[in-house]
Amino acid sequence: MDRNESEGLYDLSRAQVAAIQRTLTNGRGALTRRSVLRASGVGALSVGGLAALTGCGIPPAKREGGAQSSDDRSDQEKTLSFSNWTEYMDISEDEKSRPTLTEFTKRTGIKVKYTEDINDNVEFFGKIQPQLAAGQDTGRDLISVTDWLAGRMIRLGWAQKLDASLLPNAFANLSPQFRSPDWDPGRAYSYPWTGISTVIAYNSKATGGKKVDSVTQLLDDPSLKGRVGFLTEMRDTVGMTLLDIGKDPGDFTDADYDAAIGRLQKGVDKKQIRRFTGNDYTSDLDKGDLAACLAWAGDVIQLQAGNPDIKYAIPAAGYITSSDNLLVPAQARHQKNATRLIDYYYEPPVAARLAAYINYVCPVEGVLPELAKIDPALANNTLIIPDKAMAAKSNSFRSLTAKEEKAYEEKFAKLIGA
């Protein structure tokens, strides 16, 4: 250390500075084995002492009634903060603007702060849970979460009831398939952004041209051994397995659930299943490291665009449809603006532009002619606009009570290894 600096700044003599340096490097304060051990000992003791003082606990997460009554500033502030998943919004050729959002702003004057900060339901829940449990604003006016999480948030009183009078398009155009989920009857709190079909996808090059079209085949076909993937989303993996063993994912018992888990466990034990994956299955399937797996239909369409070997199959036993749902979190300040945005995306021309970009199941009725104008091939794709035969095979996973949810997730966590 420079002499002048040390004296000027801290008013210490050079000797004193040296002494401090000595204590830090080789005196009693030096970082040595003994001091580390001693420090951890002291740390452990004080933790023990302090822990005795904490009788705090974590307050109940459920909030009664409070959700609806936040004062709405929509009329004063023409803004809206919208959190969504990545790759879930159309984007212009030069990747600089989002055309449908720009048009919304032009039409309504509401500026949208669009953030792609949702990657995973459980992680997102972990992120917003402290604020919502404490009854605070999360800073987000509109979020998009999967059925079960939307259901949990409604159950906990963390979502605001939507004003039906502001949702004429949404009310009129919502597909019957999505109209009344058991976790939000009549769509009082939420509207689907997209539907998600869980199907079986395979890489025909990796399977040697063989078609893979049932969960049974995924779990038993020896030619696929060690190259089969299932999803870490419990409801998709277990739901598809329930269908395969002849049970209804919309109405099953604990014993049925255990049977499905047992079936999957056998696949894990004999090393038929390679991994349980999140979104990262797409690259594995593309390379052929996974020969066949459960997959989300929107991903399959996007993968097919780059790799013609990727094929999909709808099992004869049926498939699982879930959805990502827009809802307004409790305490959000721009409910009315958010509601107007929901309604905007239920206008068929807008919905068609969105569907043409993101390739997931479009929950909007009457979108077919509009989509055909943009891309006839997409309009004929039953993964985006399900036809009657396709819709008949669709199943949804029933909502779970808090107790069931914990027990089931625990069993599933054990299945996937952690």
Next chain:
Amino acid sequence: MTATATAAPAAEPGVVHKRSLRRKLVPYWLLLPGILWLVVFFALPLVYQASTSVQTGSLEEGFKVTWHFQTYWDALTEYWPHFVRSVLYAGTATVLCLLLGYPLAYLIAFKAGRWRNLLLVLVIAPFFTSFLIRTLAWKTILSDSGPVVDVLDTVGFLDITNLLGMTDGSRVLATPLAVVTGLTYNFLPFMILPLYTSLERMDSRLHEAAGDLYAKPSTTFRKVTLPLSMPGVVSGTLLTFIPASGDYINAELLGSTDTKMVGNVIQSQFLRVLDYPTAAALSFILMAVVLIVVTIYIRRAGTEDLV
């Protein structure tokens, strides 16, 4: 300035007293930011987690402190294989890091000449990309039909690792080997840098002296270089082992169901099952396990300085 102040006879006693008090307090002022930081971001969360680990309840009804220490025992009996795996994988990765890192650090410190800075930058360069991206890249490198796995299979390396239970058939991904490889790669710089600093400040005249005393190069290394670099070895192994044992990204992305480490369990208990007490208890058990392993190691390594 200081000297004049203490020497000046004209100064009033009160001022002198104030000044000396001020001076005595200086070290504490210097410590204050660090202590505040530790209290807010280490001690308080630790206490909070300790409290959580002895609570019972559910998300909906809230959690209350009931001194339910049974959680610890349940967590340990249920997840002991994950702890064993964590220590095993992190330990193997640490040994591999040492074997790979020591020669490299030695080369950079003594033989690199004007390439020294460039080599150091290359060691640190991977840190400019995200941890996640670096780990995902290994999925491409170790891909089943990729050249790396082909070569390993052809030269019979995979036969050996199959025998050791590190791989399964002719693939590397989704096996323990992939997880250990990922850990080794991701934590290698934490090993190299402390090794380099301890080797670099070694007096090269000691090597000459050893030579003058007829020590063979191997003897010089064994009797002079290695003992003097022990502080670097110890801090490098600690900086590698401790974070590696809590890592869950590598096991999640490169591993399979039977390679999950304790970090994966904590993550899944915390986020998926929403069983906060079990997650907190597992964290504390992991801390204890790491502390015990490290204590034994430092005692064995027989070095006083850690830096």
